[in-house]
Amino acid sequence: MSMKKFEEAATKSLLEKEFITPEQYDQVQAYRNLNLFSLHTELKLFLYASVLLFTSGIGILIYQNIDSIGHIAILALLFLITFFCFYFCFKNAIGFKKQQTQFENPIFDYLILAAVLLSCIFVGYLQFQYTVFGTHYGLATVVPTVIAFFCAYYFDNKSILSIAITGLAAYIGLSVSPQSLLHNDFNENNTLSYSAISLGISLVIWAIYSSNNDLKKHFSLVFLTFALHIISIACINNLFDSYWGIFIILLAGSCYYFYRTSYLIKSVSLFVFTLIYAYIGLNIFLFKLLEFSNIDSELFISFFFLVPFYFIGSIIYFIRLIKQFNKKASHDTI
Incomplete structure (x- = not known):
């Protein structure tokens, strides 16, 4: 749905729910037909x-x-x-x-x-x-x-x-840009991983405190975005460590929290990145299960024929989730 059709549908919804009068609806439509562009x-x-x-x-x-x-x-x-x-x-x-x-x-x-x-x-x-x-x-x-x-x-x-x-x-020794984070030596430095996760959790706690006390609550998205990237990348980098089970649980809990929070604050960027990190973690987890399951080599090879269908299905499901999110968020806003 294009932005223009979406706006028309939203305006009609307001009219049907009697939030605006027919005269106001006509005025809104007349204004939009002017096609004014803001710089x-x-x-x-x-x-x-x-x-x-x-x-x-x-x-x-x-x-x-x-x-x-x-x-x-x-x-x-x-x-x-x-x-x-x-x-x-x-x-x-x-x-x-x-x-x-x-x-x-x-x-x-x-x-x-x-x-x-x-x-x-x-x-x-x-x-x-x-x-x-x-x-x-x-x-x-x-x-x-x-x-x-x-x-x-x-x-x-x-x-x-x-x-x-x-x-x-x-x-505390971190570079926060996504590219720099991937080059941090998390795998060989557990202290750096724990520091990253601790910082991310601290940012989440501060965002919650700020929202509850009305202290620049509009800053919450900034804190949560940094926290999501820092925690998720630190956990994903440590999924190749011997203690990967702990980090997969942390990643799952983190993604679940940010998934729910993205709906509460209606942030599509937070929602999309949460899905991406959850998808990466899930694939690494599935690969490790296959690695430890000692599956027969012929059966293991047959799995590779299903990989293209798996990725295609993942893309379709990913798009569907985003559409559902946008529909839910726009409905709540109206």
């Missing part, structure tokens, strides 16, 4: 890209001219830019509130994002060049992380919250 999302994307390009440009400028400019001059320039970004953001901020807030002018959302990124560069450069924290290299990660968490909650910014969680994960 709001595109402009925000360009603003976000400009912040990333600006901060990347600062890093390249430092790298290419470090000998000619001088360390003190670079740090002074970084400090001044960061200071003015923070100054204008604090001056125009509404202040901390437990509920969702926003700047009157959305450009300050990207200005505070630039300020946090520049502060990370500043602290990192300060530690790299002058080792202000001595051999306590973790402090160079903790300080920007604390700044990011404070700014995320004070200015109500999800992008900065993602930076803060990434910094927290980096402090």
Whole structure:
């Protein structure tokens, strides 16, 4: 079903349930027939890209001219830019509130994002060049992380919250991007696996606490998304360990929780990734069962002829589950 047909069906449903009058229904249809196009999302994307390009440009400028400019001059320039970004953001901020807030002018959302990124560069450069924290290299990660968490909650910014969680994960030795997570040495370092799972569970607990206490409850999806990826990838990597049985139980429990939660918060992204991780874990589990069952070689070979049908059926069932989820979520919303 296309988006236009879906919107028409949703509007008709509101009319049939008498949530809107026939006159209001006609007004909605007339407005949609104007085919107006909003540039709001595109402009925000360009603003976000400009912040990333600006901060990347600062890093390249430092790298290419470090000998000619001088360390003190670079740090002074970084400090001044960061200071003015923070100054204008604090001056125009509404202040901390437990509920969702926003700047009157959305450009300050990207200005505070630039300020946090520049502060990370500043602290990192300060530690790299002058080792202000001595051999306590973790402090160079903790300080920007604390700044990011404070700014995320004070200015109500999800992008900065993602930076803060990434910094927290980096402090315990994790790289949070999916590609980097797969390269973490979980199989040979059980402590890293336990740390990853503990961090994921902590994020889930904090998301539950925040929702129950109405503390930036709209941040819950960010916490849950990070938790899902961290816990699932840590468990999947350890399914090839001798203690794989424990991790398959953890993965099953995790997927079950996030499956139910995705319906509660109506998050299709959380739902899709939960299905993907559950499917990967299930296939590894089935392969291990075949490995330990000592099946006759001829019978084992015959299983391979069923593999294409298995994957085709899995794809069909996957699509069906997503359709059911979208139907359920849209029905609850209406």
